[in-house]
Amino acid sequence: MLTGGRPRAITVLCTASLNDFVDQDAHNADKMANKLYIGNLPYSMTGDELQQLFSQAGSVSEAVVMMDKMTGRSRGFGFVTMSSDEEAQKAIEMFNGKENGGRAIVVNEARPMEQRAPRSDRGGFGGGY
DSSP states (O other): OOBTTBOEEEEEEOOSOHHHHHHTTTTOHHHHHHEEEEESOOTTOOHHHHHHHHTTSSOEEEEEEEEOTTTOOEEEEEEEEESSHHHHHHHHHHHTTOEETTEEOEEEEOOOOOOOOOOOOOTTOOOOO
């Protein structure tokens, strides 16, 4: 969503599961084609910096760096939503494998996270008794 004519760039402190975030657009294939997964980001990168970087490929609707809810630090990946399929494809071509902050970033089309088996909540005290 645009506010004041400027694209949004936000940093998110995750309290919901990543699956909830990715699935929010899964029902809309057109939007999902514009949404890019950005991996291997420098841990110092902010949502604003991510938005500025990807604006070189076109109009950025949203840029999000995922943050660890316990530490508040970047998880090293994020999502960028471009305004069109063409701009999303251009961003993939421009940035996938390119070095940023000493790291070769990964850029590809975001897709819904696959369901995983639930985690066991046993904690670290398995004991044999």
